[in-house]
Amino acid sequence: MVLKFYGHPFSTCSLRVATILKEYNVPFELIVVDVSKGAHKAPDYLKIQPFGQVPYIDDDGFILYESRAIGRYIAAKHRASGPALLPDVNTETQKYAKFEQAASVEAWNFDFYASKAAAELIFKPMRGLTPDEARAKELLESLENNLDVYDKILASQKYVAGDDITLADLFHISYGNLLHSAKHINLEDTKRPNVARWWKDITSRPSWQAVKGGVSSSA
Amino acid sequence: MASQIYKKFQHLLQSSPPSSSLQAHSVRRSHSLPSRDHYIRTTITMAIQIYGIPVSVAVRRALVAFKELNVPYELIIVDAIKGENKSPEHVQFHPFGKIPYMRDPETGLALYESRAMARYIVNKYDEDGKSGLIPHEAVAAAKFEQAAAVEITRYEPHVNRLAEELFYKPRLLQLETDDAVVTKSLAGLNQTLDVYDDILSKQKYLAGDFVTLADLFHLPVGTLLTESVKLDVLTTDTRPNVQRWWKDISSRPSWVVISGDRAPLA
Numbered sequence: 001m002v003l004k005f006y007g008h009p010f011s012t013c014s015l016r017v018a019t020i021l022k023e024y025n026v027p028f029e030l031i032v033v034d035v036s037k038g039a040h041k042a043p044d045y046l047k048i049q050p051f052g053q054v055p056y057i058d059d060d061g062f063i064l065y066e067s068r069a070i071g072r073y074i075a076a077k078h079r080a081s082g083p084a085l086l087p088d089v090n091t092e093t094q095k096y097a098k099f100e101q102a103a104s105v106e107a108w109n110f111d112f113y114a115s116k117a118a119a120e121l122i123f124k125p126m127r128g129l130t131p132d133e134a135r136a137k138e139l140l141e142s143l144e145n146n147l148d149v150y151d152k153i154l155a156s157q158k159y160v161a162g163d164d165i166t167l168a169d170l171f172h173i174s175y176g177n178l179l180h181s182a183k184h185i186n187l188e189d190t191k192r193p194n195v196a197r198w199w200k201d202i203t204s205r206p207s208w209q210a211v212k213g214g215v216s217s218s219a
Numbered sequence: 220m221a222s223q224i225y226k227k228f229q230h231l232l233q234s235s236p237p238s239s240s241l242q243a244h245s246v247r248r249s250h251s252l253p254s255r256d257h258y259i260r261t262t263i264t265m266a267i268q269i270y271g272i273p274v275s276v277a278v279r280r281a282l283v284a285f286k287e288l289n290v291p292y293e294l295i296i297v298d299a300i301k302g303e304n305k306s307p308e309h310v311q312f313h314p315f316g317k318i319p320y321m322r323d324p325e326t327g328l329a330l331y332e333s334r335a336m337a338r339y340i341v342n343k344y345d346e347d348g349k350s351g352l353i354p355h356e357a358v359a360a361a362k363f364e365q366a367a368a369v370e371i372t373r374y375e376p377h378v379n380r381l382a383e384e385l386f387y388k389p390r391l392l393q394l395e396t397d398d399a400v401v402t403k404s405l406a407g408l409n410q411t412l413d414v415y416d417d418i419l420s421k422q423k424y425l426a427g428d429f430v431t432l433a434d435l436f437h438l439p440v441g442t443l444l445t446e447s448v449k450l451d452v453l454t455t456d457t458r459p460n461v462q463r464w465w466k467d468i469s470s471r472p473s474w475v476v477i478s479g480d481r482a483p484l485a
Contacts, residue, residue, distance in 0.1 A: 050414045050417060050418065051369070051373055051411070051414055062358060062361075064361050064362075064365055065365060066364070066365045066368035066369060066372065067368075068364070068368050069361060069364035069365040069367070069368045072361070072364045073357075073360075073361040073364065076357065076360070076361075077357065089342050090346065093339070093342055093343055094326055094328045096339075096342065097328060097330055097335060097338070097339040097342070098330070100332070100334065100335035100338045100339065101330055101331060101332045101335040103335070104332035104333075104334050104335045105315070105332060107371050108332070108371075109315055112376070146315065149314045149315050152314055153314055
C-alpha cells in the first residue's frame with residue numbers, strides 16, 4: 001500500500017519529510033491537512049497526532065509523527081535502496097555518533113532559533129498578528145552567531161556530521177530556506193564561505209529541488 | 220571549590236565495588252588551568268573523559284547513560300558557572316562553547332551534545348540492545364525516535380525557559396524573572412504534559428512499555444523544576460499517569476546518584 005503522508009504542501013515540517021521521501025524515491029500519497037482551517041486541531045486528528053501538528057505518516061497502518069523521526073524511519077527502512085544518509089550504528093559507531101552530534105546541533109543551535117524567528121517574522125503576519133520585533137532580532141542574532149560557528153566547523157569538513165552528507169544536513173533545509181528566501185538571514189553570505197558552500201550544495205540536491213515549490217503526491 | 224567536589228566523591232570512592240550502579244569515578248580539574256593537579260584516580264585507565272560540572276543539567280543528561288550501563292568515566296571540571304567553557308582551550312573541543320563534551324581514549328572519538336553522548340554510550344556498550352534504552356527493532360526504534368523528537372520539540376523548549384526564568388536568572392545571574400515568559404512556557408508545558416498523560420495511560424513509558432533514553436532525557440531539567448523551583452507540573456495528582464511515570468524514572472538508582480551531586484553549587 002502506498003505510504004500516506006498527512007501534511008501540507010508548504011509546511012516546513014512537511015517539506016522536511018518530503019525531501020527525504022524523494023531522496024529514497026518512496027512513492028507517497030499526500031493527503032492535505034488544511035491547517036488554515038484548524039484541521040490539525042480537530043478531535044479526530046488529535047486522536048492520531050495528539051500534539052495537533054503536521055505531518056504524520058501512515059505506512060501500511062504504522063502511524064508515525066515528528067518530521068525528524070519520520071526521516072530517520074524512512075532512511076533506515078530504505079537503507080539498502082537509497083543514498084547513505086544515515087551511518088550504520090553497528091558498523092560505523094563513531095561516524096553514527098558524529099551524526100547524532102550534528103542532529104542535536106541542528107535541533108538546538110539552528111532550529112531552536114530559526115523556527116522561532118520564522119514564527120515571529122513569517123507565520124505571525126500570515127495570521128494577521130504583529131511580530132515581536134525585539135524578540136525576532138534577538139533570535140536572529142543568536143542564529144547568526146551559531147552560523148559563524150558552523151562556518152568554522154565546515155572549514156574542515158564538507159557536511160555537518162563529517163565528509164559525507166547525512167539527514168542532519170537535510171533537516172536544516174526547510175527552515176533555512178524559509179528565512180533565507182525572506183532575506184532574514186543570508187546563508188550564501190560570502191563572509192561565511194563554508195556555510196555558503198554547504199548551503200548551495202545541499203539545496204541543489206534533486207530531492208529538495210523537487211519539493212521546494214510545494215509538496216504533491218509522487219507519481 | 221575543588222576540595223568540596225572531592226569531599227563529595229570520597230564516599231563513592233571508598234564504599235562502592237566496581238560492579239554496582241554506584242560506580243566510582245574520578246574527578247579532576249582540567250589541567251590547562253593554573254591549579255594544583257589534585258586528582259583521585261580509581262578507574263581503569265581507559266575511562267571516557269567528560270568535561271563539565273556535576274550540577275549542569277546537560278552534563279547530567281549525558282551521565283545518566285553512563286550510570287545506567289555502569290560505564291566508567293572521569294569528570295574533568297570545566298567550570299561553566301565561571302565561564303571556563305568559553306575559553307579558547309575548551310572552544311577547540313566544543314565549538315559552541317558549551318558543556319559537556321567528551322573524549323573516548325579507546326577510540327579517539329571526541330563528541331559533544333549530551334543526547335549524542337548518551338546515545339553513543341548506549342550504542343557502544345549495549346550493542347545487543349539488551350538494556351532497551353535504544354530499541355533495535357524497526358517499529359520500536361521509530362517510536363523511540365518519535366518520543367525523542369517530542370522531548371526536543373514539545374518538552375525541552377518549555378522547561379528550558381522555565382528553568383532560565385525561575386532558577387538561573389534569579390539565583391545565578393541576579394536578573395529579574397520575566398513573568399510573561401513564565402506564563403507562556405507553563406501553558407505550553409502543561410499542554411504537552413496533558414498529552415503525555417494520555418499517552419502514558421496506554422503504555423508505561425513514552426516510547427512503549429519499556430524505558431528508553433527518550434524518558435531519561437526528561438530527567439535533568441524536570442528534576443531542577445520539581446526540586447529546586449518547586450513546580451508540581453510533573454508530580455500533580457491531576458495527571459496521574461505522568462505522576463506515576465515521573466516517580467518511576469526519577470527514582471532509578473542511576474538518576475538518584477547523579478542528581479544528588481550538586482557541585483559546585485551545593
